[in-house]
Amino acid sequence: MLQLKDISMTFNEGTPDEKIALQHTNLELERGEFVTIIGSNGAGKSTLMNVISGNLIPDVGDVFINEKQVVHLPEYQRSAYIGRVFQDPMAGTAPSMTIEENLALAYSRNKKRTLRLGVNKKRKTLFKEYLETLHLGLEDRLNAKVGFLSGGERQALSLLMATFTNPNILLLDEHTAALDPSRAALITKLTKEVVGKSKLTTLMVTHNMQQALDLGTRLIMMDKGQIIFDVSGEEKQKLTIEDLLTEFQRIRGQKFESDRAVLG
Amino acid sequence: MFSFIAIFGAVESGVIYAIMALGVYLSFRVLDFPDLTVDGSFVTGAAVAGISIMHGVSPVLATLLAAVAGFIAGCVTGVLHTKGKINALLSGILMMIALYSINLRIMGRPTLSLLNETTIFKQLRDFWSGTGLDTFFNGMLAAIGMERFPATWAIVLVMMVVTLAIKFITDYYLKTEIGLALRATGDNQRMIRSFSANTDNLIIVGIGYSNALVAFSGALIAQHGGFADVGMGIGMIIIGLASVIIGEALFGTKTIARATIAVIGGAVIYRIVVTIALRVDFLDTGDMKLITAVLVIAALVAPKMMQTHREKKRRQRKRAELERIKVGEV
Known part of the structure; x- marks a missing residue:
């Protein structure tokens, strides 16, 4: 479904701020795989998503999607295949437009936009049916402006908008990180449901x-622009946080730096 | 006492300027693009219509050609911004000064007189006078005791229909799939790109449409006033903004349909206020831009001050209530 072949990316090359974000990274995702990516700050996770x-x-x-080379396709063309939820709950929706208008925008993702009413x-x-699956009562507020929704509601709506057209690939970029614990748990639960139901290939x-x-069928750990650890299947199910930390220490010979990763 | 005739004239031109204001609403509010091309494209519309009419083109076609010219001018601004990556304000300003020279080229001289030409309004009045509607409306005025009557009702009534038609088309357009994407481009560009919309093209077309309306309005104003002048667009953007802001402050922006009618209302009210202001003894026509600036400032500041005042009153009331309860307990 998704193939990354030997990706390298350096920011500010040749300046003192030079930063290697990705080094010869290879990654292949089968259809329906749900991969979680962890790694400390600057490990290249976000760069990978943006690539x-x-x-x-x-x-x-x-970069191949469905065996089709897409590396030179601009974002707006590629997004016909890719659904995306950002970390910032404000980023995934248009605040001054209503819930139904936002859904209509998402609905047109993989179709040609015309001069017919959105x-x-x-x-x-149809939108009402989809909104009911969120259990947030949004189906009764189709004409409410999205800017008036809470962060959790907006993120749930973003998730719905990113997924209900069944994209080939779903990218979730720390999409629960900006929410309080109970809302984060809700979004995590919704993510599990929607990915499970539609068998979306997810990163x-x-x-x-x-x-x-907890989530996903496969886990990848990144560090310094490389994938250093990759487990899936039963092996992943048995994994604990302790294992991950030891694994990191074994591979890199140093301690995992981020407390946030352990405590978060 | 302000004469009915003067107010009538203000409404008449206000309805025509309202089309320009709708264009400004599209760029400033819908696309969130402060487009200063308007000062130039308004004149482009006047120039294209004027020169076409003088060369024997039918006035209706000439006016439509003006809109096309405005569309092209707007598209160029859009291309400068999206493909050339020039800041939005700067691309508008660049286009504005470029258009000044282009407008001079189109006209061949700084001013075109259309007084002896067959304009769209002359045709309209000729057609209208056969209908006897003026006698009817003036009869109504006479019945309520008016002594002086407007020269014709044709322009104000027909222009109201035209302006409202443009409003409804725009409302509809903004609700289509493309229109929704256009609005999302002004609202959250990153988001709409992740839903496979080409924001560059949407901006180019949107600014083009906006300037088509502006040029259309310019073509009509030239035919209404009987001349096209290379300087007639100076400050047009502020007049457009004034209409948008006054309209929004008075009539609200809850939905698109509401906002566009508010903009039209704002344009008419702006004309009326300016007409009244110019009747004040110590103000003359040269003060118009100053009046406009003061109006815009008032429309921007007044709603906020009223809001703050209301909040303050509300807090005082709450505090007083709490005091009373405390006293009652003691």
């Missing part, structure tokens, strides 16, 4: 090791 989404073009390397009766019913970055262990 996949088309927000960044890597210095070298190829919201019609048929779509309204989730998280700082929370427990979340990385």
Whole structure:
């Protein structure tokens, strides 16, 4: 479904601020795989996401979606295949537009936008059905402006908008990190439901090791622009935080730096 | 006492300027793009319509050509901003000064007189006078005791229909799939790009549409006033903004349909206020820009001050209530 081949990316090359974000990274995702990515700050997780989404073009390397080379497709073309939820709850929705208008925007993702009305009766019913799956009562507030929703509600809506057109790939970029614990738990639960139901090929970055262990079928650890650890299947199910920390220490010969990752 | 005739004239031109204000609303509010092209494209519209009419093109076609010219000018601004990565304000200003020379080229001289030409309004009045509607409306005025009558009702009534038609088309457009994407571009560009919309193209088309309306309005104003002048666009952006801001402050912005009607209302009210202000003895036509500036400042500041005042009153009331309860307990 998704293939990254030998991706390298350096920021500010040749200046004192030079930073190697990705070094010869290879990654392959099967259809329906749910991969969680952990790693300390600056490990290259976000760069990896941006390379996949088309927000960044890597210095070298190829990106294939469905066996189609997409590395030179701009973000807006690639996003026909990719659903994305950002860390910032404000980032995934248009605040001055209503809930139904936002859903209509998402609904047109993989279709050509025309001069037909974005919201019609048929779509309204459809949007209501989708909103009901969130159990937040948003189905009764179709005409409310999204700017008036709480952070948790907006993030739930973002998740719905990113997924209900069944994209080939779903990217979740620390999408629960900016929420309070109870809302984060809700979004995590919704993520589990929606990914499970639609068998979406998913890549989730998280700082929370427990979340990385609880969710998904495969776990990847990144450090200094490389994938240093990759487990899936039963092996992953048995993994504990303790194991992850020892593993990191064994591979890198140093302690995992981020307290946030352990405590978060 | 302000004469009915003067107010009538203000409404008449206000309805025509309202089309320009709708254009400014599209760029400033919907796309969140402070587009200063307006000062130039308004004149471009006047110049294209004027020169076409003088060369024997039918006035209706000439006015439509003006809108096309405005569309192209707006698209160029959009391209400068999106493809050239020039700051939005600067791309508008660049286009504005470039258009000054282009407008001079189109006209061939600084001013075109259309007084002896067949304009769209002359045609309209000729057609209208056959209908006898003026006699009807003036009869109504006479019945309520008016002594002086406007020259024609044709312009104000037909322009109201045209302006409202443009409003409804715009409202509809902003609700289509493309229109929604356009609004999202002004609201959250990063988000709409992640839903596979080409924001560059949307901005280019949006600014093009906005300037088409501005140029259309300019073409009509030139035919209404009987001249096109290379300087007639100076400060037009502020007049457009004034209309948008006054309208929003008075009529609200709850929905798109509400906001666009507010903009039209704002444009008419702006004209009326300016007309009244110019009747004050010590003010003359040269003070118009100052009046406009003061109006915009008032429309921007007054709602906020009223809000603060209301909040203060509310807090005082709460405090007083609490005091009373305390006294009652003791």
